[in-house]
Amino acid sequence: MKLFYCDVPAGNFGDDLNTYLWPRLLPDAFEGAVRFTPLEAAAVDHEDSRDTLFVGIGTLIHDKVPAVGRKVVFGSGCDGSRLPDINGQWDIQCVRGPLTADALGLDSTLAIADPAILVRLLPPAAPEPIHRVSFMPHWCQAQSGAWQKICRMVGIHFIDPRWPPFQVLEAISSTGTLISEALHGAIVADALRVPWIAVSSKHHIQDFKWRDWCASIGQAYEPVAIPAIWTPASGLRSRAVMAAKMAYGASVLTRLDHSSRLSNDVVIARLTDRLVEVLEAFANPHRFAVNLAPQY
Known part of the structure; x- marks a missing residue:
């Protein structure tokens, strides 16, 4: 097989x-x-x-x-x-x-x-949370490096979906709340009993698959909008647009602390x-x- x-x-x-x-x-x-x-x-x-x-x-x-x-x-x-x-x-x-x-x-x-x-059948990847909040973008949005910088600005732990699976599992296990644009970031967080918050930049995000999974666990899919941030072209205007998007992204992440979801234990x-x-x-x-x- x-x-x-x-x-x-x-x-x-x-x-x-x-x-x-x-x-x-x-x-x-x-x-x-x-x-x-x-x-x-x-x-x-x-x-x-x-x-x-x-x-x-x-x-x-x-x-x-x-x-x-x-x-x-x-x-x-x-x-x-x-x-x-x-x-x-x-x-x-x-x-x-x-x-x-x-x-x-x-x-x-x-x-x-x-x-x-x-993944619930695997041994615990981390004994207890060491990060209060973590953010995991869609892999496409991780490529610009902007979200890594935003997370450093606001003191939120960054989880890169391009890391090896064990490293991501360990990072999710060690966080208190996961803000995730990556579907399987939220799925694994929920499985490991880590509260999660769905966000979406709309680029490459398929609502159908999120709603499909959320329906299976009895939750609604109500993502918070975040900006799509790509590697900017050179020039003053591009840098200004990037700075504005990063500032907006930072403000969104810092406002999300109390809106998490988690499926029922049963x-x-x-x-x-x-x-x-x-x-x-x-x-x-x-x-x-x-x-x-x-x-x-």
């Missing part, structure tokens, strides 16, 4: 969790991976019909998935568009939320939660148990070992 996932060259926490989490939960189940990048427009060029693709963490149910071969979907979501032809080659174990299930015409019982919540425990049940039911007939106490 091969992992199917999005491979952002600079690194992206949610996508990179696939190569970090699944080999720990399903040791010896995978023989390589099939990757695609965000900029690929066509379906992934993979034509070995003997392969089984494991479609896990991310918005991966789309028309880029190879047409040939078996696809095992475990908790993935769609974005409401570019939907593939769900035929007999698709083995859908569960999906991220009710919006994905509805878009694909699936039974509502298949809508459980994003499988990234299974809800997150129930969703975790349901995902574990589905994972075990899938693994046992195929003689895949399931490790529910994996080590880092």
Whole structure:
């Protein structure tokens, strides 16, 4: 079986969790991976019909998935568009939320939660919070370096979604409240019982997938607007626009302290148990070992 996932060259926490989490939960189940990048427009060029693709963490149910071969979907979501032809080659174990299930015409019982919540099965990455508030942007917004500077200005810990997964897990675990534009920053924070606040610059942010996950945990998606900040062109006007955006971004982050969300303890425990049940039911007939106490 091969992992199917999005491979952002600079690194992206949610996508990179696939190569970090699944080999720990399903040791010896995978023989390589099939990757695609965000900029690929066509379906992934993979034509070995003997392969089984494991479609896990991310918005991966789309028309880029190879047409040939078996696809095992475990908790993935769609974005409401570019939907593939769900035929007999698709083995859908569960999906991220009710919006994905509805878009694909699936039974509502298949809508459980994003499988990234299974980080709850890992040992604690940090013993206790050491940062009162942290901010995690979308990986595209992290590239300019502006948000790192803003966080230093206002005394907020910065978490870069391009860091290796363990480093991000450790950083989220050690924060009191996470302000996140990155979907899987919020998902993992909620799973680890760290209150979170959704923000959005609108660029590259897909409301559908956020609403899909939020519906699965009984929360509303009501993001606070933040400015989109890219690397500026040279010139006095560009520098002035950048300075104004950074000042606005700083003012937004410092006002968000008391508006956090967190799903109910009973809800997150129930969703975790349901995902574990589905994972075990899938693994046992195929003689895949399931490790529910994996080590880092």
